[in-house]
Amino acid sequence: MNTNDCRKLIDLFLDDELPLELNLEFKEMMFSDSALSAEVAESRRTREAVAAGYANDGMREDERQRVFARIAAEVSAADINRAFQLDLPLSGQFQLPISQ
Amino acid sequence: MQEDSSAEKRLLQALAGGDSSAIGALYEMYGERIFRYTYRMLNNRSDAEDATAETFLRVIRRSADLRADGAFRTWLFRIARNLCIDKLRQHSLLELPHDASYGAGEDRTALRVAVRQALNDLPSDYREPLILCDLEEVSAREAADVLGISVPALKSRLYRGRRALRDKLGSALERAL
Numbered sequence: 075m076n077t078n079d080c081r082k083l084i085d086l087f088l089d090d091e092l093p094l095e096l097n098l099e100f101k102e103m104m105f106s107d108s109a110l111s112a113e114v115a116e117s118r119r120t121r122e123a124v125a126a127g128y129a130n131d132g133m134r135e136d137e138r139q140r141v142f143a144r145i146a147a148e149v150s151a152a153d154i155n156r157a158f159q160l161d162l163p164l165s166g167q168f169q170l171p172i173s174q
Numbered sequence: 175m176q177e178d179s180s181a182e183k184r185l186l187q188a189l190a191g192g193d194s195s196a197i198g199a200l201y202e203m204y205g206e207r208i209f210r211y212t213y214r215m216l217n218n219r220s221d222a223e224d225a226t227a228e229t230f231l232r233v234i235r236r237s238a239d240l241r242a243d244g245a246f247r248t249w250l251f252r253i254a255r256n257l258c259i260d261k262l263r264q265h266s267l268l269e270l271p272h273d274a275s276y277g278a279g280e281d282r283t284a285l286r287v288a289v290r291q292a293l294n295d296l297p298s299d300y301r302e303p304l305i306l307c308d309l310e311e312v313s314a315r316e317a318a319d320v321l322g323i324s325v326p327a328l329k330s331r332l333y334r335g336r337r338a339l340r341d342k343l344g345s346a347l348e349r350a351l
Contacts, residue, residue, distance in 0.1 A: 085333055119347055120340045121308060127289025128309050133209040137223055141209070142201060144227040149194045149234060 080110070084117050182246060190240040197234055204247070207310065208254050214305045215258040217294060225257045251320045288346035292339055300335030303328055
């Protein structure tokens with residue numbers, strides 16, 4: 075197995091995508107192979123660092139309110155527009171009287 | 175989860191039937207995730223606000239096409255992604271800077287900055303799968319659908335992206351330990 079294959083296997087292991095038997099075997103290999111164990115630890119550390127680096131990306135309350143206000147404003151404008159269109163006279167009953 | 179998906183189904187049916195008030199509940203369900211995703215794509219909170227609002231407005235505008243078949247979330251991410259790509263194109267034309275602070279009032283440790291810089295420096299082919307799968311925790315199948323590629327292609331990009339990120343972060347990680 076070359077380095078690339080080994081790293082792909084590590085990715086599958088960390089993604090929890092290895093079949094059960096292979097997963098158990100991989101764990102046993104980690105106990106007996108310190109280089110493999112170090113590779114797994116390094117990959118895990120990178121993932122944790124990435125997750126930590128992006129941990130505080132949630133929406134703040136003011137942002138949540140602003141976004142919703144914008145959506146609500148456009149929805150109500152569209153609703154008013156739609157209601158106005160529905161209320162428009164369809165049969166000309168509001169036409170100006172034609173003088174006879 | 176079951177409740178969530180049946181609630182989502184009801185909301186989508188209501189929206190498709192012209193009840194625009196359902197968008198409030200859908201925003202409650204997905205607003206936070208879409209904001210996080212767009213912020214991670216754009217690195218600018220103000221742009222992420224715009225993209226999040228526009229994502230939901232597009233949902234309303236296209237509500238007649240909605241199908242409550244479980245693919246709504248993928249569709250939502252796809253809309254958000256297209257908006258982000260448009261914004262990134264505008265930025266590259268206008269040369270607008272990213273949020274220098276990556277959000278005011280947050281911890282700005284060297285590692286945090288290094289991580290974000292390293293991810294931003296990756297080609298988008300690698301960056302996007304990493305954002306979807308490792309940060310948004312979207313499944314490989316769903317991420318592949320959002321990006322319009324096959325699952326094997328997604329996995330290959332994910333693998334290469336993780337490698338590249340690890341190489342870039344190597345020294346920063348050692349310093350942080």
